[in-house]
Amino acid sequence: DIQMTQSPSSLSASVGDRVTITCRASQSISTYLNWYQQKPGKAPKLLIYAASSLQGGVPSRFSGSGSGAHFTLTISSLQPEDFATYYCQQSHSNPLTFGGGTKVEIK
Amino acid sequence: EVHLLESGGGLVRPGGSLRVSCAASGFTFTTNAMGWVRQAPGKGLEWVSVISETGVTTHYADSVKGRFTVSKDTSKNTLYLQMNSLRAEDTALYYCAKYIWEPDRAFDFWGQGTMVTVSS
Numbered sequence: 001d002i003q004m005t006q007s008p009s010s011l012s013a014s015v016g017d018r019v020t021i022t023c024r025a026s027q028s029i030s031t032y033l034n035w036y037q038q039k040p041g042k043a044p045k046l047l048i049y050a051a052s053s054l055q056g057g058v059p060s061r062f063s064g065s066g067s068g069a070h071f072t073l074t075i076s077s078l079q080p081e082d083f084a085t086y087y088c089q090q091s092h093s094n095p096l097t098f099g100g101g102t103k104v105e106i107k
Numbered sequence: 108e109v110h111l112l113e114s115g116g117g118l119v120r121p122g123g124s125l126r127v128s129c130a131a132s133g134f135t136f137t138t139n140a141m142g143w144v145r146q147a148p149g150k151g152l153e154w155v156s157v158i159s160e161t162g163v164t165t166h167y168a169d170s171v172k173g174r175f176t177v178s179k180d181t182s183k184n185t186l187y188l189q190m191n192s193l194r195a196e197d198t199a200l201y202y203c204a205k206y207i208w209e210p211d212r213a214f215d216f217w218g219q220g221t222m223v224t225v226s227s
Contacts, residue, residue, distance in 0.1 A: 001169075032212055034211075034212075034213040034214075036152070036214075038152075042219075043202055043217040043218060043219050043220060044144075044152065044202070044214070044217055045217070046213055046214060046215050046216075049207070049211045049212075049213040049215070050210075050211050050213075053211070055215065087151065087152055089152070089154075089213075089214075091211075091212030091213060094166045095154060095166075095168050095169060096154040096157070097154065098151060098152040098153065098154065099151075100151050101151045101152075
């Protein structure tokens with residue numbers, strides 16, 4: 001199974017900050033990497049698919065990059081509504097696996 | 108607008124069975140793959156299963172293989188997850204999600220989930 005490791009597991013940031021979350025795969029997954037946002041009590045929401053493609057309706061301050069085994073999610077200017085938990089997920093091979101999540105909290 | 112509504116969750120004893128459902132609307136159910144993802148209380152996301160648009164191809168996490176069965180009823184636009192031999196570790200909020208099988212392989216829309224609790 002492909003293991004997905006996110007870092008950090010949590011971070012504190014202020015509105016307007018640039019935030020970067022890292023996701024590493026235990027083997028190369030090409031660009032089969034998705035990012036989801038989950039707010040408390042809500043379902044996850046797809047932000048980025050195929051490592052760098054922005055899902056429709058998602059603000060352009062979100063961006064994804066990477067290929068192979070190293071990926072990043074960047075929020076260029078953190079907004080109040082962005083405080084949430086973020087998960088990466090590989091879709092290169094079954095079983096599909098998620099990272100452990102990164103909780104973005106208000107500083 | 109895509110809408111997914113799960114139902115059928117509840118309390119079940121270890122070893123018991125339960126079937127959860129997901130009513131889909133706002134897209135062509137017959138030409139889309141679907142999946143289930145679960146989340147134990149206070150924990151992260153865990154993939155459970157996916158089913159192809161035709162229902163012919165299915166995949167399962169090792170933790171549920173042989174116990175859970177995913178299916179689609181295209182006449183009712185409904186996705187099902189039949190869960191047998193339930194264990195305490197199956198306790199979770201079960202989300203149904205629309206799955207883009209190719210080329211992007213992502214869960215692009217999610218329901219709000221149905222809670223399954225396995226306890227004596």
